[in-house]
Amino acid sequence: MNQENGNKDRIDVDIRVEDSGPAEAADRPAPKEVSTFRLVATLAVAGALAGLLIVMVNLHTKPIIDKYKAEQLKLAVYEVLPGVEHYDTWYLVDGKLSLTLPAGAKESEYKRIYIGRDKDGNAHGVAISRGESGFQDVIMVIFGLDPSTHKLTGMKILDSKETPGLGDKIYKDEAYVSQFFDGPLTPLVPVKAGAGKGEPNEVDTITGATISSKAVIGIINHALEEWKPVLDQGIPKSPASAQAEVAE
Amino acid sequence: MRHTTPSEDFIRGIWKENPVLVQMLGLCPALAVTNSVANALAMSAATFFVICCSSVLVSTCKRFIPSEVRISAYILVIATFVTLADMLLQAYAPVQHKELGAFIALIVVNCMILGRQEAFSSKNTVFRSLLDAMGTGVGFTIALVMMGGFREIFGTGSFLGFSLFGPNFEPWVVMVLPAGGFLTLGFILLAMGYIEKRKKMKAETKTKQVAEVTS
Numbered sequence: 001m002n003q004e005n006g007n008k009d010r011i012d013v014d015i016r017v018e019d020s021g022p023a024e025a026a027d028r029p030a031p032k033e034v035s036t037f038r039l040v041a042t043l044a045v046a047g048a049l050a051g052l053l054i055v056m057v058n059l060h061t062k063p064i065i066d067k068y069k070a071e072q073l074k075l076a077v078y079e080v081l082p083g084v085e086h087y088d089t090w091y092l093v094d095g096k097l098s099l100t101l102p103a104g105a106k107e108s109e110y111k112r113i114y115i116g117r118d119k120d121g122n123a124h125g126v127a128i129s130r131g132e133s134g135f136q137d138v139i140m141v142i143f144g145l146d147p148s149t150h151k152l153t154g155m156k157i158l159d160s161k162e163t164p165g166l167g168d169k170i171y172k173d174e175a176y177v178s179q180f181f182d183g184p185l186t187p188l189v190p191v192k193a194g195a196g197k198g199e200p201n202e203v204d205t206i207t208g209a210t211i212s213s214k215a216v217i218g219i220i221n222h223a224l225e226e227w228k229p230v231l232d233q234g235i236p237k238s239p240a241s242a243q244a245e246v247a248e
Numbered sequence: 249m250r251h252t253t254p255s256e257d258f259i260r261g262i263w264k265e266n267p268v269l270v271q272m273l274g275l276c277p278a279l280a281v282t283n284s285v286a287n288a289l290a291m292s293a294a295t296f297f298v299i300c301c302s303s304v305l306v307s308t309c310k311r312f313i314p315s316e317v318r319i320s321a322y323i324l325v326i327a328t329f330v331t332l333a334d335m336l337l338q339a340y341a342p343v344q345h346k347e348l349g350a351f352i353a354l355i356v357v358n359c360m361i362l363g364r365q366e367a368f369s370s371k372n373t374v375f376r377s378l379l380d381a382m383g384t385g386v387g388f389t390i391a392l393v394m395m396g397g398f399r400e401i402f403g404t405g406s407f408l409g410f411s412l413f414g415p416n417f418e419p420w421v422v423m424v425l426p427a428g429g430f431l432t433l434g435f436i437l438l439a440m441g442y443i444e445k446r447k448k449m450k451a452e453t454k455t456k457q458v459a460e461v462t463s
Contacts, residue, residue: 034314034316039314039316039317042312042313042314043320043321050325053332054328054332054335057335058335061335061338065339068339163425165404165421165424165425
């Protein structure tokens with residue numbers, strides 16, 4: 001009994017797949033030629049409606065997405081610069097730090113640093129973000145630096161697609177991450193875990209994630225090399241007055 | 249073919265014609281994003297949304313779509329809903345969106361969805377198409393959550409983020425890597441095949457017995 005049923009069903013399924021063409025033709029008594037114009041018009045109308053729908057939803061979700069991204073960045077800056085009250089964003093324009101961009105320039109095209117301030121507006125450290133290839137894909141890192149002592153104040157992975165269970169230890173392994181918060185001296189030197197000589201700029205790499213953990217150290221060193229000439233010009237003062245101007 | 253009841257429309261996609269486990273459709277997301285239950289659920293939810301909306305729209309508009317351009321029209325409909333799902337997930341579940349990455353956009357080419365439009369929604373009423381889409385969506389969810397469950401339990405020792413075995417459990421890292429996806433799918437299909445075979449053998453012996461008794 002059961003087997004018979006099963007067979008019937010199987011035949012049913014087969015028919016359904018095969019008959020899609022002929023059955024449709026049979027449903028329509030006179031299979032007339034559809035004009036090219038109608039074909040194009042149907043797709044054009046459908047495309048226009050689809051576009052309209054997407055734009056409407058995008059208008060709704062874009063601000064939420066942007067707000068979330070900005071919030072994540074803000075949290076990251078406060079995390080890598082412990083003890084800061086607020087921070088201001090400076091763009092690198094023609095080799096100099098500037099609070100404002102040249103007229104008509106796109107924000108995303110300019111490199112920037114975030115300068116953390118304490119209550120009285122004194123510079124307390126700078127946060128720099130940079131992305132470079134890791135093991136799988138680009139790793140985005142943000143880190144905090146105390147420019148007067150050249151010590152790191154913290155590090156956070158903003159984005160990475162490193163292997164789960166191995167490479168993702170660069171942000172999941174407490175022992176590795178905490179090293180960047182202990183104030184290591186820059187430039188950093190990667191050493192095998194336990195093989196260090198106790199120098200203040202050594203960072204233990206992760207066994208099984210050597211490439212990923214070295215990549216993070218490399219990103220920080222490269223970013224510091226790149227920003228050194230700019231930071232050596234001195235950290236700009238708190239932009240309270242300048243910011244007021246911008247706000248106006 | 250047209251005498252199935254509404255409940256059959258719904259049930260069919262869940263077990264007998266389960267898209268992943270029986271029809272072997274939509275395997276790419278089933279292998280790629282099932283390294284944790286949370287990811288599997290987010291992927292299933294997005295796919296469920298897309299297949300239900302697409303089926304309803306396709307069955308509503310089936311009269312206006314000339315059969316010469318039906319496939320392009322279906323893909324257009326599916327792509328639109330996938331883009332919407334992508335934006336909504338990014339806005340309301342950014343963590344999952346980041347984990348799923350490019351696989352959200354790839355729902356467009358999930359042949360399970362296009363298959364339902366071509367085989368069912370384009371020929372049936374809106375209500376029955378919706379039931380069929382929901383059944384297929386639930387079947388897809390069951391398959392993905394099953395795989396995600398196995399892989400998360402063995403690969404990280406947790407379920408939906410809750411630790412199950414305590415700190416002494418050494419996770420089988422391979423289970424959350426791509427290879428683990430293939431292994432899990434293989435074992436699940438093996439189990440499915442075994443159950444199916446047992447059922448068949450039982451049915452055969454029954455008919456034999458019946459035949460012996462009657463003769």
